[in-house]
Amino acid sequence: MSIVTVQLGQCGNQIGFEVFDTLFSDSHCSQGLCSKKENEAYQTSCKERFFNEQENGVLVARAVLVDMEPKVINQTLSKSAHSGRWKYDQCACFCQKQGSGNNWAYGYSVHGPRHEESIMNLIQKEVEKCDSLSGFFIIMSMAGGTGSGLGAFITQNLQDQYSNCLKMNQVIWPYGTGEVIVQNYNSILTLSHLYRCSHALLFHENDAIHKICSKLMNIRQISFKDINQVLAHQLGSMFQPTYSVEGSFHYRRNPLGDLMEHLVPHPEFKMLGVRNIPQMSENSLAYSTFTWAGLLKHLKQMLISNAKMEEDINWQVRAPLSGLSALGKMSFSKELHFNTSIANLVILRGKDVQSADLGGFKDPALYTSWLEPAHTFNVWKTQRAFNKYEKLATLVSNSQFLVKPLDMIVGKAWNMFASKAYIHQYTKFGIEEDDFLDSFTLLEQVIASYCNL
């Protein structure tokens, strides 16, 4: 089954390019450490998911590019054309002359309705190229105007027009400071709207990835390209094919559907995050060896101590004793910063995956009490190595990991809202104070729900 990607705004388009480039180069990488036959099956599966094959054999990304100004899309198109390996469909682009100016209201209330038909037509054309559709993957930031405002509008429209298809939004969480001044307003408006119409929100925080670039990848002068490549690596390791049944060469058909089934058991909880281990520069990788036991021990500690990367692990954090009551568990997690999960999925790629023991992730103490233990944890595997990593573990998790950043953003937006600063910029385009209040209410509810796991 195929996934149609919609990339919106400067951020969405820049990341989208890196994602497709990673998917392509990984599936055509000769260091897959597996048999030729298996490699072919892997390639075919990746192609079915993300690329269309033209008659001349060139792969075309199953993507629609949307931006309200032309510069970034032109740049993205020419980058993919220059790569000479895969490309975007020139006809699957939509851009206008004037951007949304960091104004969520402008993206949502002006650009959205004005260009609804053209954009939805492009998406439909892309959908028609798929033999069967798994769902939509929508890449956007939540800080700016186009990705956030128009992104929310388009996601809503997809929900209306393709109500049976799954929608997953890849949302870029802005740096805590220094990107866009009204980013907290734009973020709460985006999140509250997506929470109503998307099935799952997958988050990447710029601050966390920036840190990965500097600490793990050893990059001194970090550019957006570096950041986007780390992000694309994480997404790739999540979306590349894995076996449907252990030991078979049959690859999972419905990646989005399976992800949702495993990770989003309740509509109130749909915030997902990704972690990778190991993650390092190519140079260091050549001199490192890993065991699954070691990697998984660290990955589990990353999960329960809510570390975004290996270096940040706090080894003091322990899972609560299983005898603890719900209330006791709550205070426990607060005290020790224990990160309670709803559901986790571990994806293992590479050498000797059969031998990996995942018992540690099955401990009921890691999870909220209202879900059957059988539904809390899943594992996907493939022997095919990913992106030159001999062994790679990816953890996709629905947990409390975003409560703190979300609480920060809501708090900052609330402080600004109380002074009424910048509100006039939004009311100008039909987003009123009441809309803000609705967003605040919904997000406070989300925070409370996650806190009470």
Add this chain to the structure above:
Amino acid sequence: MTQSVVVQVGQCGNQIGCCFWDLALREHAAVNQKGIYDEAISSFFRNVDTRVSGDGGSISKGKICSLKARAVLIDMEEGVVNEILQGPLRDVFDSKQLITDISGSGNNWAVGHKVFGSLYQEQILEKLRKSAEQCDCLQCFFIIHSMGGGTGSGLGTFLLKVLEDEFPEVYRFVTSVYPSGEDDVITSPYNSILAMKELNEHADCVLPIDNQSLFDIISKINVMVNSEKLGKTVKPKSLVTSSAGALKKRHEKPFDAMNNIVANLLLSLTSSARFEGSLNMDLNEISMNLVPFPQLHYLVSSLTPLYTLADVNVPPRRLDQMFSDAFSKDYQLIRADPKHSLYLACALMVRGNVQISDLRRNIERLKPSLQFVSWNQEGWKTSLCSVPPVGHSHSLLALANNTCVKPTFMELRERFRRLYKKKAHLHHYLQVEGMEESCFTEAVSSLSALIQEYNQLDATKSMPVEDLPRLRVAV
């Protein structure tokens, strides 16, 4: 891509405008080596086939034939505009873009605003409409004028209202040159106060500049150039230090170097909208991020580095100096000290070989020394444009919405009061039809209201930053 139209009014406006067009041409020539008319050039220039008569000559693609500035030149004297038309830039303008008179406004805001305003309203509108029609997607008018004189101040602010009525969706960015304390125009406090009211009401963003600050910056550059140690390393032809270098051999007028700084300000302000970069900043993002309340739209600007060395790779230490300098009071284009006042918002627009990690490091480094208003503790907006200014490897434009602009306004009000108390020169204004004393009182109370808003913000400076009680939800 969007386009902008520059409206230059009065002697000062036209002189700065002239520098701006010269630099803009040179910048695009340096970036666009193939001579193809592209979207970046189209933001300020039309491409015209001069062999075709009439208006049908605009070409949207292909080779550059003849570039025409998207500009309207207005002056109520002929001197400066004639000089431009006889100078090296004559081909960039044509007579359809000009409005001149011969009598001048006599340093009288009322003459510029009321007399010439009504006299030329139709003609101005027609030229503006014409220039707007020639744009594919007009985003912004840049108005360049001075506050102290008659034409720039009076007619320049008259124009703002016309633009607001006629093009409500197009931004109005105003570069206003404020008179220094020892201004030779005696009535400049009157003119400035009257103009301020119009700026308060009809501008989207105002970039205040004052001559004294520009002069000080030029002196500083000269000291650098002349000091033996640095003399060899300063690029003589960088845009800031040279006068309109490629066209003129030496400083012909003392104001040239100063006007060049202002022209550079406009180039930097628009660079991220014109050229590619990893973090774009369109013009509409400026007011969205920097104007929290409609009235508080005065942005203090600084440009760094004033000079640059010829190295290709950016050594981090010198790069960081560029960020430090941008916050120093010595580098502001108006006499103001942002470090010791309160920030409402701050934008850093970087050009050249600078990455996001450089920006982040410097924001983290400088943040502790700056004070931000309680509800906008993280009021930073940033952009990265990959095209540096001609002759530099990198540059920074900092825009601050900061209460440090207040002293300029208070000083203006004080000078106005001194003059107004004696009713000096008042009759020159009152004899103009439509001018009454109430015009002055309304203008001064409009300014006082603005000062009051800054006062209230300043008063919050010493208060601790507290989180407000949040919405409570039932669990």
